[in-house]
Amino acid sequence: MTKKNKYNIQFRIWFFAGNEKLLGIGRVELLEKIKETGSIANAAKLMKMSYRQAWQMVTEMNERSNKPLVEKQLGGKSGGGTIVTQAGLKVIDEFNKMKNKVKVFINEESKKIKL
Amino acid sequence: MTKKNKYNIQFRIWFFAGNEKLLGIGRVELLEKIKETGSIANAAKLMKMSYRQAWQMVTEMNERSNKPLVEKQLGGKSGGGTIVTQAGLKVIDEFNKMKNKVKVFINEESKKIKL
DNA sequence: ATTCGATATGTTTATTTAGGAATAGCGATA
DNA sequence: TATCGCTATTCCTAAATAAACATATCGAAT
Numbered sequence A, B: 001m002t003k004k005n006k007y008n009i010q011f012r013i014w015f016f017a018g019n020e021k022l023l024g025i026g027r028v029e030l031l032e033k034i035k036e037t038g039s040i041a042n043a044a045k046l047m048k049m050s051y052r053q054a055w056q057m058v059t060e061m062n063e064r065s066n067k068p069l070v071e072k073q074l075g076g077k078s079g080g081g082t083i084v085t086q087a088g089l090k091v092i093d094e095f096n097k098m099k100n101k102v103k104v105f106i107n108e109e110s111k112k113i114k115l
Numbered sequence C: 001a002t003t004c005g006a007t008a009t010g011t012t013t014a015t016t017t018a019g020g021a022a023t024a025g026c027g028a029t030a
Numbered sequence D: 001t002a003t004c005g006c007t008a009t010t011c012c013t014a015a016a017t018a019a020a021c022a023t024a025t026c027g028a029a030t
Helices: A025-037 A040-047 A051-064 A086-112 B025-037 B040-047 B051-064 B086-112
Strands: A008-017 A020-023 A070-074 A080-084 B008-017 B020-023 B070-074 B080-084
Touching: A008 A086, A008 B086, A020 A025, A020 A051, A020 A086, A025 A040, A025 A051, A025 A080, A025 A086, A040 A051, A051 A070, A080 A086, A086 B008, A086 B086, B008 B086, B020 B025, B020 B051, B020 B086, B025 B040, B025 B051, B025 B080, B025 B086, B040 B051, B051 B070, B080 B086
Parallel strands: none
Antiparallel strands: A008 A020, A008 B008, A070 A080, B008 B020, B070 B080
8 A cells, every 4th residue: 555645634723812813722831831830930941932932922912812811920939920810721721622622523524535 | 892702713724744744725825826827937926925935835745745736847838837736626625625614613613612 | 128039121142934036947839 | 949938946135033141120028
């Protein structure tokens, strides 16, 4: 049998707030890491990105969302930190649900493609 | 009423040949323009991209696909041209069908999201 | 008041990507 | 065999992105 004569299909989804891109898989993962670690700095390390980049992403998301997705706290003995809000958790959840649904759908539909 | 408290969802799909990206919406449109105009040069103009870029895309697609998606012809009074093969037409069609299905699916699923 | 670690932000450097220009090659047709 | 417009390809420049560096700010806890 020669090369498999079929395509596999990849996809990405994004949530938009109005006509502004709010987030995609990368930023959702960042939010998840922030949730786990309690800070942008630690989340950035896990994501192997610079703090600066992570901070910019978070700031942009918060500006574009009608409700803040994270709350940042300055100062304190531990220097501060960042927590994901209820709205943020909701977005993470809805994003992942939608992503999984689309994945299943596309997998099913792929089977139907002849050739 | 304040800002609408809902996200709209955008998506993109790509066809892969093995683990190599074959094409997405941009290249499908390029193929469609080639089909219409009969040449990469004219298609590039319509797409407002350089011939160079369009040529690279086409070449890459052909290399990655198991079957050529276009056939190029050199020389001749008209200088030559490029036609989309049956396999190419098939890919265009399948891509657009899949894209539309996913669009409908995501629109339906979006409605179900509360908040 | 001092400390601490995280947030906040400007500046600079490097890397990647895209764009444009230029040129050679092709070959059916007239 | 001269022509014509398209394919094919290299080279250089410009622009956009990303990475790296540096430093200021914050404020609860001690």
